Amino acid sequence: MAARGTTKRASAVAAPPSCSCFARFVFLASFLLLVALVYSAASPSIIPRYDDRLKDPPARRGDRLTCNYSDGSWIPEPETVPSRYDHTCKEIFKGWNCIGNRKINGRDLLRWRWQPSRCHLPRLDPLRFLHRFRDSNIGFVGDSLNRNMFASLVCMLRSASGEVRKWRPAGADRGFTFLNYNLTIAYHRTNLLVQYGRWSASDLGGPLELRGYKQGYRVDVDVPERSWAEAPGFHHILIFNTGHWWWAPSKFDPVQSPMLFFENGLPLLPPVTPEIGFSLALRHMILYVERRTTMDTMKFFRTQSPRHFEGGDWNLGGSCRRTQPLLPHEVEELFSTKNATNAEARVINRHLYEVLHGTSFHILDITRMSELRADAHPSTTGGKMHEDCMHWCLPGLTDTWNDAFVATLEDHLGN
């Protein structure tokens, strides 16, 4: 991404017919860069203030653009870091309210700080965010894990500015406008991004009937679900996700109720696996979004949020009772693709990276930091028959996802 920005700028400069001032410009620019490099090397303790662009040496901005926020480790702080909101935020879905539900380590979750290996991840400052993104619309599009991230952002911002209008912009499931800032944040609920519905064999027969299919789900890989179809035209910043539902045999049982993929209104023949259907749907939806947005729309795709069921899958007594983050080798044991229970996260990411490559989407990679956090799920306090080792406690991990989201956003927009 850094490379793309550089190329664009370089070609814009190179476009006018050659002139001696160009050479002078290059010389001057190199000189300034050198000065900046020397300056930043000589005074490492000087941290530029956010909106102080003149004193922000280019070398440092370059660092930020190439910094990989997803590569790092969790550092325990000596004391709980004050959260930017608490468990009384009304937007927290009740099963995710670990402090309210007295999860044993509910408060300890806030003691862990994500430290990228080669840079610092700034904490999202709610007031600064409200100012910076006033007069804009931000849409989260995806499954309940994106709602989890949405709720975290809403809670952070509401703690800084309580005057909101609750409504459903552009077909959203829920949304808020921060009235003093004319900033709207919405969540568009969609499991697969694409449209799907029950399918059963017709008496008239057909290609799927001929192959023996009696019932299942029709999944239209080229039709966006209505809940978000209007979102690309409405929002200035979009954050997408999908993943878990493609590997959810409780709903899309490969035998009892398989996913049957359709394109252009016709069944794909021979029928394809969910893994292939997933890639096809992604390709179509990326195109759909790119056709309806301009280069000014910031588009993010969030990588897969991992689950931490140990000792069995969610419906087979799997649990997540850890009270500390995992160690790196434990992560490998739990997520190695040989181990079926939690294997899908990395499979999903492989497809995501492949399909998103070369598109205008930025990838928000939260998988690694989340794989380590087996301690941060609601577990037995999720209020379900089984343990919830899929969603995240709030306040909690998705606050850090939002830190990474906003840091990436600002790196690309420039401070």
Ligand SMILES: *[C@@H]1O[C@H](CO)[C@@H](O)[C@H](O)[C@H]1NC(C)=O
């Ligand atoms: C960033 O770090 C993550 C986690 O270590 C890694 O999977 C990914 O490949 C890295 N990305 C780049 C562009 O180096």
Ligand SMILES: *[C@@H]1O[C@H](CO)[C@@H](O)[C@H](O)[C@H]1NC(C)=O
């Ligand atoms: C509020 O923001 C929208 C863009 O999201 C803009 O079109 C509108 O003019 C703004 N309203 C005011 C009163 O500034």
Ligand SMILES: *[C@@H]1O[C@H](CO)[C@@H](O)[C@H](O)[C@H]1NC(C)=O
């Ligand atoms: C798979 O994960 C479980 C925890 O859910 C662990 O007990 C087991 O050792 C792992 N198996 C392999 C082959 O890594």
